[in-house]
Amino acid sequence: MxxxxxxxxxxxxxxxxxxxxxxxxxxxxxxxxxxxxxxxxxxxxxxxxxxxxxxxxxxxxxxxxxxxxxxxxxxxxxxxxxxxxxxxxxxxxxxxxxxxxxxxxxxxxxxxxxxxxxxxxxxxxxxxxxxxxxxxxxxxxxxxxxxxPQQGDFAIHHILVLVDDSDASHYAVDVCMDLATMLGSHVYALRVISPLPSVNLLADYLEGNIHFKHLTADAERLLEGIRRQAKAAGVAVSTEYTFDRRPDTVVTARACTHSCDLVVLPRHGRAPHHTLFHDLTEICAMTAETPVLVCPQPVDQPVT
The missing domain is CATH 3.40.50.620 (HUPs)
Incomplete structure (x- = not known):
């Protein structure tokens, strides 16, 4: 996209x-x-x-x-x-x-x-x-x-939004930016990339890290688009991409590190296990100590 x-x-x-x-x-x-x-x-x-x-x-x-x-x-x-x-x-x-x-x-x-x-x-x-x-x-x-959650404030000074390059994620970012604009919040956009298996990682290294460079370039392009969107909306934003097999753990850690009051997650489709983010949204919603806003794929977009 x-x-x-x-x-x-x-x-x-x-x-x-x-x-x-x-x-x-x-x-x-x-x-x-x-x-x-x-x-x-x-x-x-x-x-x-x-x-x-x-x-x-x-x-x-x-x-x-x-x-x-x-x-x-x-x-x-x-x-x-x-x-x-x-x-x-x-x-x-x-x-x-x-x-x-x-x-x-x-x-x-x-x-x-x-x-x-x-x-x-x-x-x-x-x-x-x-x-x-x-x-x-x-x-x-x-x-x-x-x-x-049962306890805690809802000041919404800092919002963490987990992103990828899907329609559900784009919608979640739109919602996040709208909230940040209305409430004067700082947005922290996070892209978590699943690392390659060890065998594939070695093969990619021998081939000049082509796949790794492609993944990081895609992540940087995605985050640059979010930085432009935030600038157009007058919203303060920080961005990061990282490689990890446990995005739920990364989300929890980053939300704590950046003192986030709200976590915004995209949800793809309606099937219980359609993508990784299905399990991720439920895990985060069940364990988070801050409010979690789950944004589904827009109704005018087909489920893929």
Whole structure:
């Protein structure tokens, strides 16, 4: 692919309608705060969705219960928090056995362009009350999903974006630049290249490092395009490429080194194991101590 400048992919615009998906756990507390703060700073509308999963009633359990009352109190508190920040907030509760599909369907039906969900920190999505449904949401959703750890701030002074030369990555960079422009953030663009196997590396060395030079030239061309995009947007940017077989480890290390408040990752296609980035996005979302924004391949682009 050739070098491209900002917003070349249609639809790469800032978020205007945020969907906050919550459950009854403490994991949602930070996600609520982050979603309201982001909506206030971006001037976006906020919709809150609580998916009630029906569970079997325990033997001899008392009839009735206080779930309905607790939900009203939770929504009232949310509306109060949103009103205090001048955010238009609509709250909905639905009953569905598959929360991921319910969240995805609601986002699609209501024209949402960002989904925000919470996690339990290092336990990640697997310990969320929504459970493995959250992982399914990352695979299902055609719009970006912001995964928020249970604790931590969301200042967004520094954003790390993992890049390659795909349409999904270009879209993730567009989103990243839009956020950085709106919030005054510094962007750190990282390209992680999988190294050649030892046998191929020796052969390439004997042939004058042709393949190595090709990989590094492609990486530098990609990062130069991002530097030009950032300059056009008035965004401060740093770039790096490195060779490593564990991009998730590199992302975690660089995010810590550069004090990043947000990690932005591209996701290619919709199949669970279509590319390396599928597993990578889930690993990072489940283990990161900073919010992770997963940007899917744009809907107007074919899955390859």
């Amino acid at each position: 050739g070098m491209r400048l900002m917003s070349a992919i249609p639809g790469a615009t800032m978020f205007s309608h945020i969907l906050l998906a919550i459950d009854a756990s403490e994991a949602s507390t930070n996600a609520i705060r982050i979603a309201i703060d982001l909506a206030a700073r971006l001037g976006a509308k906020l919709s809150v969705l609580h998916v009630v999963v029906r569970v079997p009633t325990a033997p001899h359990a008392p009839a009735g219960g206080t779930a309905g009352k607790e939900q009203v109190v939770e929504f009232d508190a949310l509306r109060t928090m949103a009103d205090a920040r001048g955010v238009d907030c609509a709250c909905t509760s639905v009953s569905d056995g598959t929360p991921a599909r319910a969240i995805d369907a609601y986002a699609t039906a209501n024209g949402c362009d960002l989904i925000v969900i919470g996690t339990h920190g290092r336990g990640g999505l697997k310990r969320m009350i929504l459970g493995s449904q959250a992982e399914k949401l990352l695979r299902l959703s055609r719009i970006p999903v912001l995964v928020c």
